[in-house]
Amino acid sequence: MRxxxxxxxxxxxxxxxxxxxxxxxxxQSLLEELEAKEGEESPLIVPLPNVCDCxxxxxxxxxxxxxxxxxxxxxxxxxxxxRRRDLEVWDRNYMLVSTDELYHLVMAAHYLNVPGLLxxxxxxxxxxxxxKSPQHVRQxxxxxxxxxxxxxxxxxxxxxxxxxxxxxxxxx
Amino acid sequence: MPLxxxxxxxxxxxxxxxxxxxxxxxxxxxxxxxxxxxxxxxSGSCRHLRQLQLEHLNxxxxxxxxxxxxxxxxxxxxxGARSLVLGGWIVKSALQQEVADKxxxxxxxxxxxxxxxxxxxxxRVQLGPSDDERAKRMNSTGDLPHMxxxxxxxxxxxxxxxxxxxxxxxxxxxxPLANLRHMALHLFRFPMSDRISTLLQNMPSLETLQLSHxxxxxxxxxxxxxxxLVVPASVQRVELVNVFPESLVLxxxxxxxxxxxxxxxxxxxxxxxxDVRGQLKGLRLYQRADEIPYSVDPMDESHLWDHVxxxxxxxxxxxxVDVELHGLPVASLGNLTxxxxxxxxxxxxxxxxxxxxxxxxxxxxxxxxxxxxxxxCAENLVGFEFVFAVICVDDTISAFFATLVTAGKPxxxxxxxxxxxxx
Numbered sequence: 001m002r003x004x005x006x007x008x009x010x011x012x013x014x015x016x017x018x019x020x021x022x023x024x025x026x027x028q029s030l031l032e033e034l035e036a037k038e039g040e041e042s043p044l045i046v047p048l049p050n051v052c053d054c055x056x057x058x059x060x061x062x063x064x065x066x067x068x069x070x071x072x073x074x075x076x077x078x079x080x081x082x083r084r085r086d087l088e089v090w091d092r093n094y095m096l097v098s099t100d101e102l103y104h105l106v107m108a109a110h111y112l113n114v115p116g117l118l119x120x121x122x123x124x125x126x127x128x129x130x131x132k133s134p135q136h137v138r139q140x141x142x143x144x145x146x147x148x149x150x151x152x153x154x155x156x157x158x159x160x161x162x163x164x165x166x167x168x169x170x171x172x
Numbered sequence: 173m174p175l176x177x178x179x180x181x182x183x184x185x186x187x188x189x190x191x192x193x194x195x196x197x198x199x200x201x202x203x204x205x206x207x208x209x210x211x212x213x214x215s216g217s218c219r220h221l222r223q224l225q226l227e228h229l230n231x232x233x234x235x236x237x238x239x240x241x242x243x244x245x246x247x248x249x250x251x252g253a254r255s256l257v258l259g260g261w262i263v264k265s266a267l268q269q270e271v272a273d274k275x276x277x278x279x280x281x282x283x284x285x286x287x288x289x290x291x292x293x294x295x296r297v298q299l300g301p302s303d304d305e306r307a308k309r310m311n312s313t314g315d316l317p318h319m320x321x322x323x324x325x326x327x328x329x330x331x332x333x334x335x336x337x338x339x340x341x342x343x344x345x346x347x348p349l350a351n352l353r354h355m356a357l358h359l360f361r362f363p364m365s366d367r368i369s370t371l372l373q374n375m376p377s378l379e380t381l382q383l384s385h386x387x388x389x390x391x392x393x394x395x396x397x398x399x400x401l402v403v404p405a406s407v408q409r410v411e412l413v414n415v416f417p418e419s420l421v422l423x424x425x426x427x428x429x430x431x432x433x434x435x436x437x438x439x440x441x442x443x444x445x446x447d448v449r450g451q452l453k454g455l456r457l458y459q460r461a462d463e464i465p466y467s468v469d470p471m472d473e474s475h476l477w478d479h480v481x482x483x484x485x486x487x488x489x490x491x492x493v494d495v496e497l498h499g500l501p502v503a504s505l506g507n508l509t510x511x512x513x514x515x516x517x518x519x520x521x522x523x524x525x526x527x528x529x530x531x532x533x534x535x536x537x538x539x540x541x542x543x544x545x546x547x548x549c550a551e552n553l554v555g556f557e558f559v560f561a562v563i564c565v566d567d568t569i570s571a572f573f574a575t576l577v578t579a580g581k582p583x584x585x586x587x588x589x590x591x592x593x594x595x
Contacts, residue, residue: 157241
């Protein structure tokens with residue numbers, strides 16, 4: 001198994017197996033280009049200018065965990081039910097991160113094109129949003145309320161059905 | 173992180189600094205994990221999220237006021253929608269005419285846009301109450317409330333629509349849909365066929381057609397009978413559920429027909445459709461409480477289910493009927509591949525048919541089963557399931573399981589723990 005050096009935007013190098021690195025489709029295609037240029041013997045260094053050291057470390061945790069025996073290259077499980085359950089538990093614990101970390105992680109998963117991680121992050125963000133008020137969502141994701149007064153009035157009319165209990169609405 | 177005492181300070185600490193917005197592609201993925209209702213809540217947080225066009229919308233509004241609000245929101249989302257599910261809409265009863273007018277006015281600007289519904293390929297709509305609710309209303313008022321919004325203008329705009337599932341009072345107002353490939357219509361009011369036949373002629377791409385009606389309000393065959401139903405040649409599969417046109421015309425000999433309904437109605441209907449028998453591949457029969465229990469008479473030359481591939485006997489709700497199917501081996505079932513029976517008490521002889529691969533018997537009480545030829549059945553069956561409270565065992569059953577074991581086939585027999593036990 002060949003080792004690969006992934007270099008973060010702040011210059012930190014991470015040595016990983018080509019199998020783990022290839023969970024990222026972006027890295028996989030870069031590796032193919034590098035191999036064609038430099039042959040199979042020289043070390044392969046992949047610069048990743050859009051991912052900082054801290055986030056890359058976290059992404060690689062996922063890639064390594066999901067390339068252990070019992071998983072295939074896309075991170076999808078194809079063997080035992082026990083292994084699948086173990087990975088689900090691992091994924092749940094892995095997602096216990098702050099909103100800020102989650103934001104950087106989803107951006108990295110998107111840039112690096114790691115399908116399994118991207119789904120996991122999007123589901124994590126959806127879980128943070130579910131059942132929350134617009135104020136809460138703004139607060140969580142650093143969004144700015146940029147509506148004008150007329151728009152706010154429009155939102156009050158059109159979003160009413162989703163924000164209040166239908167039975168209460170009918171009583172009014 | 174230390175907790176602060178004042179609420180203002182707490183908010184300040186947990187609020188993230190404004191960050192570059194996530195790409196739309198990610199917001200779409202995130203929205204895919206949320207119900208439409210949850211997404212609408214979130215979309216009120218900033219202009220960017222509010223303007224994001226969702227591809228898959230599922231809106232259920234249960235009150236008239238909620239419907240207006242939801243339709244106002246929907247109007248803004250129509251240009252981007254690829255699939256749309258609308259449920260629980262009650263907006264055009266006589267008492268709610270004012271509400272219906274408001275809805276029409278709300279939707280008008282959206283429908284006038286050339287982009288409205290240009291991407292829509294799947295539409296599933298239930299207009300009016302569910303079958304259960306409708307039955308309650310009919311019992312209390314004696315009349316069927318007139319419900320439903322005018323779908324015609326909306327569907328006329330959906331030029332790419334390929335799948336339509338519609339439950340409503342009548343099919344009135346459905347426009348020609350040139351690209352429609354799959355249509356399922358569940359209508360609350362009879363008759364439907366006259367209008368449907370005309371409608372179908374204007375759907376040249378239609379491949380599958382399901383027409384259904386709730387049987388709750390109809391007592392006999394006469395109540396179900398409708399005029400002629402003409403199925404265009406493009407249609408490959410037709411399923412009729414409690415729908416029995418006086419005459420059924422199939423314009424292609426490749427069209428496969430599946431029928432679901434009460435035994436008495438199906439028997440009478442099929443007598444009027446002699447040409448359809450060869451194309452009837454699936455039959456699901458249920459029996460009303462007032463009917464004579466099923467039985468297969470070996471002296472009968474023909475049966476309702478002759479030549480079908482899939483045969484199901486279902487137990488109608490509140491109908492604890494038994495079924496006597498020991499005569500099955502004499503019926504003309506040479507094409508049968510799948511046999512399912514769900515009954516309270518069942519007496520059955522499984523015919524020795526080389527094509528029979530799938531057998532499921534589900535008895536709440538007693539199962540009396542035997543095999544015409546245990547070895548043939550055991551060798552040919554690919555999947556089988558027997559559920560019962562009590563079973564009457566005979567020699568052929570022992571031979572069946574012995575053959576299974578010899579052939580190395582897995583077998584499992586389940587005695588239903590929930591069912592009443594009998595000695």
